[in-house]
Amino acid sequence: MRLDVITIFPEYLEPLNVSLVGKARARGQLDVRVHDLRAWAHDRHHTVDDTPYGGGPGMVMKPEPWGEALDAVLASSAPPADAGDAAAGGSGPVIVVPTPSGRPFTQELAVELAAKPWLVFTPARYEGIDRRVVEEYAERADVREVSIGDYVLAGGEAPVLVMVEAIARLLPGVLGNAESHRDDSFAPGAMADLLEGPVYTKPPEWRGRGVPDVLVSGHHGRIARWRRDEALRRTAGHRPDLIARCDPAAFDKHDRATLHSLGWSAGSDGRFGPPGQAVEE
Ligand code: ADE
Numbered sequence: 001m002r003l004d005v006i007t008i009f010p011e012y013l014e015p016l017n018v019s020l021v022g023k024a025r026a027r028g029q030l031d032v033r034v035h036d037l038r039a040w041a042h043d044r045h046h047t048v049d050d051t052p053y054g055g056g057p058g059m060v061m062k063p064e065p066w067g068e069a070l071d072a073v074l075a076s077s078a079p080p081a082d083a084g085d086a087a088a089g090g091s092g093p094v095i096v097v098p099t100p101s102g103r104p105f106t107q108e109l110a111v112e113l114a115a116k117p118w119l120v121f122t123p124a125r126y127e128g129i130d131r132r133v134v135e136e137y138a139e140r141a142d143v144r145e146v147s148i149g150d151y152v153l154a155g156g157e158a159p160v161l162v163m164v165e166a167i168a169r170l171l172p173g174v175l176g177n178a179e180s181h182r183d184d185s186f187a188p189g190a191m192a193d194l195l196e197g198p199v200y201t202k203p204p205e206w207r208g209r210g211v212p213d214v215l216v217s218g219h220h221g222r223i224a225r226w227r228r229d230e231a232l233r234r235t236a237g238h239r240p241d242l243i244a245r246c247d248p249a250a251f252d253k254h255d256r257a258t259l260h261s262l263g264w265s266a267g268s269d270g271r272f273g274p275p276g277q278a279v280e281e
Helices: 010-017 019-026 063-075 107-114 131-138 157-168 220-238 240-244 253-261
Strands: 002-007 031-036 094-104 118-121 142-147
Touching: 002 010, 002 063, 002 157, 010 019, 010 031, 010 157, 019 031, 019 157, 031 063, 063 118, 063 131, 094 107, 094 157, 107 157, 118 157, 131 142, 142 157, 220 240, 220 253
Parallel strands: 002 031, 002 118, 094 118, 094 142
Antiparallel strands: none
């Protein structure tokens, strides 16, 4: 997979040389290219921002440097021939624009983007990029405006690091153990829509604290059941919205008993509601 990042702070992307992503780069599984946007700003001060039309606080990123930068990156050598199959939507890049006003970045979107051969990230500073840039490139590429959460950061570089890590760990051969993301919280499949429960490792006792007996029982069925109960418990506590929107058919008899023990009850549509929420008749 090829990744391009266009930024006014190339050094902010240094963490892409470290750990999982760094190793994937070293192995040639990821071709990461970080570009300094100011290389395409031609005045003496390499200006990339200006005051907003209509007034208001802050500055807006000028369209010309972004246009030149994107033209140059898009025109640069295509990704490997085998990378652009039909399922991946052709060999053109997906342009990912981090912005707090984008669609939410989810595990589902990470999985979709991990199947693409080429991603171009355009992290902005200030109040964002002149709107005409997204409009222009949406005519010739797949442009996604994406938010990593309901909070406002000072720029899109940290969101790029977040998204690249979520995507890179899904690439074949990057994590080492293909099973590792099967049980991820938010992974499609067995533990769908439940958060992962707690995990333990050696020593068997630490500061007077043991590990749950069931985990050392060797009983695979009981261990799986315990993990599922812990996932239900943690999800009910931290993300009750995920339980409430679960298809009730996804819960077996034991799940229901666990949810009941946590004070949850099924409404008339079968969906579970949290303790204290009126159950419809
Ligand atoms: N830029 C600033 N805040 C952001 C957010 N929450 N997601 C993506 N890009 C951003």
